[in-house]
Amino acid sequence: MVEVPQVSAEQAVQTAIEGGPAASAQHEVYGVARVVVPFDGPDGLAYRTAWMVRTGTSGKLPGQWVSFVDVVSGALFNVHNQVRFLEGTLSARHDLRGPSGDFDVSPVQDLEVSGSEGGTDFTDGTGAFSVSGSSATARFTDGADFDIYNEDGPEASFTWSDSDAIWTDSDATQAEIDTYVFITMVQNWASLYANDIGIVQDGMTGFVNLDSTCNAYYDGNINFFQAGGGCNNTGRIKDVVFHEWGHGMHYYAAGTSYVDGSVGEGISDVVSMLETNDSIMAPYFNTNGSGIRDLGPNQRYPDDVINQVHTDGLIFGGAVWDWRKIAEESMTAEEAKAIISRVVVDGMTTNPTIPDTYDAMVFGDDDDGDLSNGTPNICDIIEAFSLHGLGPASMGEGLLSLGHEVITNQAPSSAEYPVVADLASVAPDCFSVGVPEAKVVWSTDGGETWTETGLDFDGGSVTGAIPQVPDGTVVHYYIEAESDSGIVQSPVNGDRHPFSFAVGDFTEIYCNDFETTDGDWTSELLAGENTEGADDWQWGRPQGLGGDPDFAFSGSRVWGNDLGADNYNGEYQNDRHNRISSPEIDVSGHERVFLQYRRWLNVEDAFYDQGQILANGEVIWTNHASGRSVGDEHTTDRQWALHTIELPAGIETLELSYEIITDGGLSMGGWNIDDVCLYGADAAVVEPGDDTGDTGDGGSSGDRDVDVPDPGSETASGASDSGEVSGCACTTAERTPASGWLAVLGLAGLGLIRRRD
Ligand SMILES: [Ca+2]
Ligand SMILES: [Ca+2]
Ligand SMILES: [Ca+2]
Ligand SMILES: [Ca+2]
Ligand SMILES: [Zn+2]
Structure with a gap:
């Protein structure tokens, strides 16, 4: 008999799909046919007529489906999948952290796997895959987010037929395996803490085994060099892969290609350190097992800036390392990692330079859009960054600040010269001042010898006095306070560029505050390429860039190098020699003449850059020089110093x-000068052989040998000096003194006031 179909072919297809095991998948219908199907009935072999529906699916429920729907009842009575599957996990054997001989096996995630019978799948976070066929193939050039290319041979390809496969260097270079695995590890970190940064969505391409050695770089892609030259293959080093990816994250976060290179190296090292929790960068970079950098030592801004991005980056990187160690004292390592990861990534969106990194961290740490009420981890950040010359505690090495209004010139009749400074914690809500010891350290010989005088602390201020010194003396001094909360000086690095004042009766010869006119001072470029801003002497208001102040000492105008307005950045240019000069000033009729002015000078260690003062073309002062090629003893005024x-x-x-x-x-930032004055004075009247000088009671204590025969006479000072004062008789004005103010004052005879020791 012939049964009359009660169910249409279209209805049968719908039933086959909706009633089948892959109902949620998209089916491609290959065909429908009416067939007679034999089956074992109660009375022996029987037959029923059915629609045979053939469909195909891919994706998560792949199959080549054959379904049978009874033509009369419409029932789906048999479904089978003609495709065989290979299901399992793909892992890889990779260097644990570098080519140390220690290996680990980790999932190969987010990589496309092709089945031998067509169709593909991407591995998930555990490396799990499912494809059709009896074997599967994968290539590191087929990642969902990352593609790794071998630049020294064919691209790796791995075919396997076991469910759980482990990819080894039999089917790839180790660098391809390692780079792929490490980059997916950094992506897993980024998906937690940097998911708003586009690099997480965009992925990245890597090239390994490049034909060079001992380096790696980011140029939009990440690139790793072969082994050789004493270095291991950089594509096999986890820290380096994290670091190079970190460069990409930095650019994405900043949203610009104009990022600070030192911060870039710092944040890249931080990305690596957050993973390894180790201050050493890239162990086994060198074949002897050593790494390339250490975040442990306290590199400080600005003294340790050497204009090499990897080294300078340690200032910021080291601060974050210290933050992690401090944070781990009050929370678990994982909690510290989570907080710091989130904050450093968010902080990078402000695109900071090194000195701005503290502000960037506070910005990243803020949780309520209000910086004025602090941020959750600000105390830890302040403490850590203070160790690196960053943040509010950058005045000293610790958490103290010392505010001091400088001592101005003193009358010869004054019995002593009061010293007052405000000593405070930079973060009173976090740290107390502690029990400080404070002193003023002063010199009457231009800084060759120093005397310490204790100061009292009354809970907010340190107070005391420098004792009386002979009329006609220039006193250099700085203040220092120390407690368990740290050590601080005013000015910073006080003995490099101390404050100074003079004692005596003076006649004002010349003073200019540069307010109503520029004083007819004129500038010129003496050497270096004559580009815009090469001669960067400007008259006006400094803008606070490059270490400059953002206010004049008097009124609203100063003279300075690159005041930072418009398209200027506040900083002097490299390879330049420029000069500003006063008009001719009559200083005749005085036995001695003093220059005194307000200085806000930021200049590199004079081993490299010189800020100089000249009298009639002869150098009379040069900024401090370390005398060493490390050249890290910069002059860094943070206030308007009085310089005499x-x-x-x-x-x-x-x-x-x-x-x-x-x-x-x-x-x-270079020079900022204001209130430039010249004073005339008569020679101090000092009784020869009187070790208290002409100072009366309360004058010089007996620890100084005053011997000033005739300060105005070079012959006399040279003769009596007997070579004791370096830079005195043996120094000519033509020679640039290593420490300018010291030698200059020696030349003038003031260096003869000596401590016996
Ligand atoms: Ca806040
Ligand atoms: Ca002024
Ligand atoms: Ca320089
Ligand atoms: Ca400047
Ligand atoms: Zn780098």
């Missing part, structure tokens, strides 16, 4: 000049 220099004797008409001579690297 006695001019060489015998000048009647003075052309006063300030100049800057720079090398090819590391630029800073």
Whole structure:
């Protein structure tokens, strides 16, 4: 008999799909046919007529489906999948952290796997896959987010037929395996803490085994060099892969290609350190097992800036390392990692330079859009960054601040010269001042010898006095306070560029506050390419860039190098020599003449850059020099210092000049000068052999040997000096003194006031 179909072919297809095991998948219908199907009935072999529906699916429920629907009842009575499956996990054997000989096996995630019978699948986070066929193949060039290319041979390809396969260097270079596995590890970190940064969605392409050695770089892709030259293959080093990816994250976070290179190296090291929790960067970078950098030592801004991005990056990287160690004292390592990861990523969106990194971290840490009420981890951040010269505690090495209004010139009749400074915690809500010891350290010989005088602390201020010194003396001094909360000086690095004042009766010869006019001072470029801003002497208001102040000392105008307005950045240029000079000033009729002015100078260690003062073209002062090629003892004024220099004797008409001579690297804010004055004085009247000088009661204590025969006479000072004062008789004005103010004052005879020891 022939049964009359009660169910249409279209209805049968619908029933086959909806009633089958892959109902949720998209089916491609290959065909429908009416067939007679034999089956075992109660009375022996029987037949029923059915629609045979053939469909195909892919994706998560792949199959080649054959379904049978009874033509009369419409029932789906048999479904089978003609495709065989290979299901399992794909893992890889990779270097644990570098080519140390220690290996680990980790999932190969987010990689496309092709089945031998067509169709593909991407491995998940555990490496799990399912494809059709009896074997499967994968290539590192087929990642969902990452593709890794071998630049030294064919791309890796791995075919396997076991459910759970482990990819080894039999089917790839180890660098391809390692780079792929490590980059997916950093992506897993990023998906937790940097998911808003586009790099997480965009993925990245890597090239390994490049034909060079001992380096790796990011150029939009990540690139790793072969082994050789004493270095291992950089594609096999986890820290390096994390680091290079970190460069990409930095660019994405900042949203610009104009990022600070030092911060870039720092944040890249931090991305690696957050994974390894180790201050050493890239162990086994070198074949002897050593790494390339250490975040442990306290590199400080700005003294340790050497204009090499990897080294300079340690200032920020080291601060984050210290933050992690401090945070781990009050929380678990995982909690610390989570907080710091989130904050450093968010902080990078402000695209900071090194000195801005503290602000960037506070911005990243803020949880309520209000920085004025603090941020959850600000105390830890302040403490950690203070170790690196960053943040509010950057005045000293610790958590103290010292605010001091400088001592101005003193009358000869004054019995002592009061010293007052405000000593405070930079973060009173976090740290107390502790029990400080404070002192003023002062010199009457231009800084060759120093005397310490204790100061009292009354809970907010340190107070005391420098005892009386002879009339005609220039006193250099700085203040220092120390407690368990740290050590701080005013000015910072006080003995490099101390404050100074003079004692005596003075006649004002010349003073200019540069308010109503520029004083007819004129500038010129003496050496270096004459580009815009090469001669960067500007008259106006400094803008607070490059270490400059953002206010004049008097009124609203100063003279300075690159004041930072418009398209200027506040910093002097490299490889330049420029100078500003006063008009001729009559300074005749005085036995001694002193220059005194307000200085806000930021200049690299004079081993490299010189900020100089000249009298009639002869150098009378140069910024501090370390005398060593490390060159990290910069002059870094943080306030308007009073600077006092006695001019060489015998000048009647003075052309006063300030100049800057720079090398090819590391630029800073340069000169800012205001209230430039010249004072005349008669020679101090000092009784020869009187060890208290002409100072009366309360004057010089007996620890100094005052011997000033005739300060105005070079012959006399040279003769009596007997070579005791370095830079005195043996120094000519033509020679640039290593420590300018010291030598200059020696030349003028003031260096003869000596401590016996
Ligand atoms: Ca807040
Ligand atoms: Ca002024
Ligand atoms: Ca320089
Ligand atoms: Ca400047
Ligand atoms: Zn780098």
